[in-house]
Amino acid sequence: MVKALRQNQQLLGTTAPTSGNLALRNILARRALTSKTHLSAEQIVITNGATEALNLALRAVTQPGDTVAVESPTFHGLLQILESLNLRVREVPATAHCGINLFALEQLLRGAERICAVIVIPNLQNPLGSIMPDSHKARLVQLCAEHATVLIEDDTYGDLVDTEQPLSTLKHWDRSDNLIYCASLNKTLAPGMRLGWISAGRWHDRVEMLKHSQSRGVRRCRNWR
Numbered sequence: 001m002v003k004a005l006r007q008n009q010q011l012l013g014t015t016a017p018t019s020g021n022l023a024l025r026n027i028l029a030r031r032a033l034t035s036k037t038h039l040s041a042e043q044i045v046i047t048n049g050a051t052e053a054l055n056l057a058l059r060a061v062t063q064p065g066d067t068v069a070v071e072s073p074t075f076h077g078l079l080q081i082l083e084s085l086n087l088r089v090r091e092v093p094a095t096a097h098c099g100i101n102l103f104a105l106e107q108l109l110r111g112a113e114r115i116c117a118v119i120v121i122p123n124l125q126n127p128l129g130s131i132m133p134d135s136h137k138a139r140l141v142q143l144c145a146e147h148a149t150v151l152i153e154d155d156t157y158g159d160l161v162d163t164e165q166p167l168s169t170l171k172h173w174d175r176s177d178n179l180i181y182c183a184s185l186n187k188t189l190a191p192g193m194r195l196g197w198i199s200a201g202r203w204h205d206r207v208e209m210l211k212h213s214q215s216r217g218v219r220r221c222r223n224w225r
């Protein structure tokens, strides 16, 4: 431990900022432009992987007992997060062709039950591998906005897709600040670093407060201050 502290002397005297390293946030904001996502470093909070980002997003916009819609099938870790937060789940069928079924989602949103949030993985859905076409992304964003249901985007795998035309994010189509964007560097940079990030739009301050109360700032690298 003493050796580690000698090698990382800044750990002795400084605490990590809650939102995470500013240089890293600047890089993430620049990289986001490739998926047509316009963000500034100030709109980003670094997290302990996408897992913490999804936890924070859900905690920011729901209360225990609320209902959240997810794609079916979806990433099992998401179901564990929802269960740990005491949230109810409604499953909406999804296909390997274009992801979540918008007709089924619309029926659900029009129903009597209040759906507080919809969580989707638009690019390389886990486990289906689907990539939503742009028209589907735009309609999904619009549909959630019409029903005042928060859309949570899990873009854990977007960076892995190697296409001539970079994929757009749902965030790109969000005109009414009704979306929380969650991403991970664990699949592209290094799984051991447990780095992810969140851009929560109008819930930014709430997410920053929750992050501070939950785990304070993330510091992962010797030269990051």
Ligand SMILES: Cc1ncc(COP(=O)(O)O)c(C=O)c1O
Residues within 6 Å of the ligand: 048, 049, 050, 051, 052, 075, 077, 121, 126, 154, 156, 183, 184, 185, 186, 187, 195, 196
């Ligand atoms: C769709 C999806 N979201 C989130 C995660 C969690 O990502 P992280 O390792 O960055 O916490 C995974 C992990 O495998 C995943 O498949």
